[in-house]
Amino acid sequence: MSYTVKSSEKTRKSGAETETKALLYLMNLRKDSDEINYFIVDFFNDLTGMDTYADKLWDVQSKGAKGNSPKALGKELVTLFKNFVCDFEFADYILFVGGVSNTVRINNNLNSFGIENITPSAIQKIKDGLIEEAKNKSYIEDTDITDTNINQFLDKVRVVIDDKKPSDYVRTIIKGHPNLVSEEKVLDAIFNEIRDKQASKKNIKVIEGVVIETKDEALKYFRHLTASDVRLLTLQRIINRNPIAQGVPISFMPILNNCPPEQFNDFIQECQTSLSRALFNKNSSESFWALLENVYNLILNNPKLDVNKVFDMVDRDIKKNAKDFDVLSLKYFIALVKDGIQ
Incomplete structure (x- = not known):
C-alpha cells in the first residue's frame, strides 16, 4: 500500500483564506473536532486533518467561489475522488465552498449536507462534471472512473458552505468568550496570522511525486500545523507576547x-x-x-x-x-x- 503526492499547488491569497476557514471548521465546528490533532497543508489535498496517531484522515478540498453550479461542484470534487480510489482510507471527504447555486440543495437552509440534500437533477450534473474532470487528470486511471465508484464516493461526500466571516471562525477557537476579544480588527489579525502560517507550509519543500507507505510519513515533510499551534498563535496575539x-x-x-x-x-x-x-x-x-x-x-x-x-x-x-x-x-x-x- 502506498500513496503518491500529485497535484500539489501554491495558493492565491483568496484561496489561502478559504483554506484557513476550512482548517478552523475542522478544528472547532465538527462533532469529531476533538479527534483532529494535525492539519496537513497541500499534501493529500488542500487540507487534511489527521488524528494524534495517524489512524484517521479527514480530506478537504476548498474553493472560495460563491455560486458553484452542480457541474462546477462535480469538477471541484476531483481531488477528493482521487483520494477515494487510492490505497489509503479517509474517514471523510469534505468539499468546503463559498456557496452554491440555488439549483443544488433541496433544503437551502442547510449549509452542511450530503447527497441526501441534493436535488436529483443536480446529482446527475455533479456526476457529469466529476467524470469530465477525472478523465482530464493524469493522476486518475480510467478504470477507476466507474458508476460504482462514483456512486459510493458521492454517498460519502459532505458539502460545507462557508457562511462565516474570518472573525467568526476565530471566535470558535476561544470557545465563545466574547469579552476576551471583542474588537473585530484583533480577531481579523489572529485569522491572518493563522492564514500566513498555514500558507507558509506550502513553501517548505517541493513534494510533487513523493511516495509514502504509511499515513504518518506525511508528517516528516513538516507541512502541518497542530491544534496546539493555532491555540498558541491565538494566545500570543491576545496577550501581545x-x-x-x-x-x-x-x-x-x-x-x-x-x-x-x-x-x-x-x-x-x-x-x-x-x-x-x-x-x-x-x-x-x-x-x-x-x-x-x-x-x-x-x-x-x-x-x-x-x-x-x-x-x-x-x-x-x-x-x-x-x-x-x-x-x-x-x-x-x-x-x-x-x-x-x-
Whole structure:
C-alpha cells in the first residue's frame, strides 16, 4: 500500500483564506473536532486533518467561489475522488465552498449536507462534471472512473458552505468568550496570522511525486500545523507576547525573588510546563479560555493590582476547573497576561 503526492499547488491569497476557514471548521465546528490533532497543508489535498496517531484522515478540498453550479461542484470534487480510489482510507471527504447555486440543495437552509440534500437533477450534473474532470487528470486511471465508484464516493461526500466571516471562525477557537476579544480588527489579525502560517507550509519543500507507505510519513515533510499551534498563535496575539518563548515576566519577579537561586530554573520550568499543559490540553480548552477571560478582564479593570491581588480575585470555580495549574503556576500565568496587555 502506498500513496503518491500529485497535484500539489501554491495558493492565491483568496484561496489561502478559504483554506484557513476550512482548517478552523475542522478544528472547532465538527462533532469529531476533538479527534483532529494535525492539519496537513497541500499534501493529500488542500487540507487534511489527521488524528494524534495517524489512524484517521479527514480530506478537504476548498474553493472560495460563491455560486458553484452542480457541474462546477462535480469538477471541484476531483481531488477528493482521487483520494477515494487510492490505497489509503479517509474517514471523510469534505468539499468546503463559498456557496452554491440555488439549483443544488433541496433544503437551502442547510449549509452542511450530503447527497441526501441534493436535488436529483443536480446529482446527475455533479456526476457529469466529476467524470469530465477525472478523465482530464493524469493522476486518475480510467478504470477507476466507474458508476460504482462514483456512486459510493458521492454517498460519502459532505458539502460545507462557508457562511462565516474570518472573525467568526476565530471566535470558535476561544470557545465563545466574547469579552476576551471583542474588537473585530484583533480577531481579523489572529485569522491572518493563522492564514500566513498555514500558507507558509506550502513553501517548505517541493513534494510533487513523493511516495509514502504509511499515513504518518506525511508528517516528516513538516507541512502541518497542530491544534496546539493555532491555540498558541491565538494566545500570543491576545496577550501581545509569546508565552512560551519569552523570558520570565517582570510582574512575576517579586515572587521569583523569594525562590533560592539554585532552584530558579526548575521553578520556572515547572510553571511553563503547567502553562503548556493547560494550553495544549484539548480536553480542557473551555476551562483555559474561561480562565484567560477572567484574568484578562480583572487586569484591564484593575491595572494597579499586583499578581497576588489578581490571583485572589479570580473566580473560585474557574480556578478549580483549571486543573493543569497550581497556585504558583497560575500566578506565573497571571504575570504573563499582566505584562502582555499593559
